[in-house]
Amino acid sequence: MWSETGYLKLVRASGLYDLLITAAFVTPWSFRLLHAALGDLHGQLGLAGTLPAFGPVQMMMANLMGSIVCVWAWLRIRHAQQRLGRYDAAGRVLFACWQGYALSQGATALISPILALEVLWAVAQLWPVRSARA
Structure with a gap:
């Protein structure tokens, strides 16, 4: 179970991870x-x-995805909230679904480590948070 403070650190860390991973997009x-x-x-x-x-489309x-993910990441870094972490987890579940689908359709296996990280981030952000009032 996460403490509230620990969970907010996790939300910021997930934002930093996303910013680093998607900046090139x-x-x-x-x-x-x-x-x-x-x-x-x-190939190697x-x-x-x-x-x-x-192609251009x-x-x-890819550029639209990179842009919106970077904006979303910056929001979580600057204004970490439990609610944003839960929304991010939902987005990660969706990303993981589409990455799994792409793999099933013959996409490069380079997606596999990113898929694993998406699932781990989602699980971490869906984990219960202990209220400071408790």
């Missing part, structure tokens, strides 16, 4: 660099699945 230029690096890593590891090229979707 925010612009087409940074995402191109990230995509090339992930493609190289995928000999992983199953594919890392497809990104896919790039826009």
